[in-house]
Every structure is written in structure tokens, then in C-alpha cells.
Amino acid sequence: MEYKELKNRQPEPRIFWEFIKKERDSILKQYRTSAGQGVTIDLEENKTTYEYVINEGVLRAMSKESCCRKQSAFGNSTLERLRGSMSSGKNRDN
Numbered sequence: 001m002e003y004k005e006l007k008n009r010q011p012e013p014r015i016f017w018e019f020i021k022k023e024r025d026s027i028l029k030q031y032r033t034s035a036g037q038g039v040t041i042d043l044e045e046n047k048t049t050y051e052y053v054i055n056e057g058v059l060r061a062m063s064k065e066s067c068c069r070k071q072s073a074f075g076n077s078t079l080e081r082l083r084g085s086m087s088s089g090k091n092r093d094n
Contacts, residue, residue: 002082015074018058019067 011017023035038051052064059067 002078005081013074014058015070020071020074022057 006013006016036053036055038053040049040051041047042049054060054062054064054067059070062070
């Protein structure tokens, strides 16, 4: 039921349609991901720095923290709607 509601609201929420679903489909159907990792090794200071980035798509320029907050907010609001519909008996898949 939740997917039907999301589909009816398309293109909102953008975090779902332009990132979560697109990334899921890319991984499942094309075996590729738009996220990557960069590593910088400073030999003088014996320090390694890891950077996680979104390489393409609507979230490309967004920091990983902002991306995580956006996904978390979407997930939390979806869970709250599901909890509400389950407690009121509205969540029927038949």
C-alpha cells in the first residue's frame, strides 16, 4: 500500500524518486552504484582520510551528512505513516 501512495505523489518526495529508488534500481538491475569512496594518504603525517561521495544524480553536490539526514527524515516520516495506518487498521494489502 505504501508504494501505491508514493507513486500517486510522484515526483515527491524527491529523496525517494531521485535517489533511493534510482539507486536501488541501479544496484539491482545494472550492478552499479552512484556512491563512491575516496582515500587520501598523507605519508608525512602518517594520516589516512576517507571521503564518501555521491558521484551522480540529484544528491551529487550534497554532503554525506545532508544526504543521510534527508534519507532519515524520509524514512522516519514513512514509518510514522505506516504505524498510524497499522494502528487504525488501514494497512490492508488484500
